[in-house]
Amino acid sequence: MSTHTKERIDMTSVQTTEVAIIPTSIQEYEKTAAALAELDRRYKGIRYDVLTKDGLLAATKARAELRTLRIALEKTRVAIKAPALKRTQEIDTEARRLTAAICALEDPIDAQIKAEEMRKEQERLAAERAEQERIEAEQRAIREAEQRKIEEAQAEIRRRQDALDRAEQARREEEAEHRRVIEEQDRAARLRIEEEDRKARAIREEQDRVARIAREEEERKTRKAREEEEARLKAERDKMDAERRAVEEAQRKAREEEEARARKERDRKEAEQRAIEERKRKAR
Numbered sequence: 107m108s109t110h111t112k113e114r115i116d117m118t119s120v121q122t123t124e125v126a127i128i129p130t131s132i133q134e135y136e137k138t139a140a141a142l143a144e145l146d147r148r149y150k151g152i153r154y155d156v157l158t159k160d161g162l163l164a165a166t167k168a169r170a171e172l173r174t175l176r177i178a179l180e181k182t183r184v185a186i187k188a189p190a191l192k193r194t195q196e197i198d199t200e201a202r203r204l205t206a207a208i209c210a211l212e213d214p215i216d217a218q219i220k221a222e223e224m225r226k227e228q229e230r231l232a233a234e235r236a237e238q239e240r241i242e243a244e245q246r247a248i249r250e251a252e253q254r255k256i257e258e259a260q261a262e263i264r265r266r267q268d269a270l271d272r273a274e275q276a277r278r279e280e281e282a283e284h285r286r287v288i289e290e291q292d293r294a295a296r297l298r299i300e301e302e303d304r305k306a307r308a309i310r311e312e313q314d315r316v317a318r319i320a321r322e323e324e325e326r327k328t329r330k331a332r333e334e335e336e337a338r339l340k341a342e343r344d345k346m347d348a349e350r351r352a353v354e355e356a357q358r359k360a361r362e363e364e365e366a367r368a369r370k371e372r373d374r375k376e377a378e379q380r381a382i383e384e385r386k387r388k389a390r
Contacts, residue, residue, distance in 0.1 A: 132186075134182055134185075134186045135179070135182065138175065138178065138179045138182065141175055142175065145171065145172060145175065148168075149168050149172070152168075154168075238375075241371060245364070245367070245368070248364075249364065252360050256353065256356075256357055259349075259353045260353065263346060263349060263350055263353070266342075266346055267346065270339060270342055270343065270346075273339070274339060277332075277335050281328070281332065284328060288321065288324065288325075292317075292321070295313070295317045298313070299313055299314060299317075
């Protein structure tokens with residue numbers, strides 16, 4: 107060993123004179139802890155001059171001593187742990203065996219419970235489907251009844267419109283016939299006037315005047331009757347238009363009420379479904 111290395115080793119020995127015992131809670135490790143305390147005193151903080159032969163030899167011997175203590179510690183650890191490891195394996199093996207026996211009893215019971223729960227769930231779903239079908243049938247019946255009312259109202263409107271059309275046609279035919287009669291009368295009057303003109307111009311003029319007055323009065327009456335009839339027909343059409351608008355308004359309100367009922371029913375179903383899911387979640 108070189109003088110330089112020896113001086114370093116001696117200096118370390120002088121600086122550390124007391125052996126500090128490293129505590130351990132494992133009784134089997136107490137000898138190792140005592141030996142480690144001694145090696146800690148001897149080797150802690152030392153730097154070897156491994157560039158020299160003596161320094162490398164000293165470092166190699168120190169490492170070998172520490173390695174020997176480490177290997178002995180590992181052997182001790184394996185030795186004291188073996189019984190505990192065996193016990194742990196036996197505990198796990200026996201627990202698995204007992205667990206399998208318990209499951210052999212538990213699983214059939216669990217299967218029965220789950221089968222009953224499934225049966226009840228299927229009954230609940232069937233009841234919900236039946237209720238939904240009943241509600242849909244009621245709503246369909248309501249819609250059909252409302253549709254029948256609407257169709258009856260529309261049929262009544264068409265019937266009244268047909269009656270008005272027939273009345274209008276009759277009025278036109280009556281006016282045409284009236285005009286024809288007047289025209290016939292005019293021709294007859296003209297013939298009579300021409301025949302009588304030869305007898306007396308004064309009589310003819312008087313007849314013309316009388317005929318003109320009578321014609322004007324007749325036309326006035328006809329015009330008045332036509333205006334009254336047109337006013338009556340207009341009032342009837344206005345009334346029908348008002349009834350048609352009332353029917354259309356009733357249809358719109360019926361649709362809105364139906365949509366509101368459908369939304370309310372959907373909201374109720376969704377609330378029931380959320381409540382069922384919440385109960386299931388709490389049950390789990």
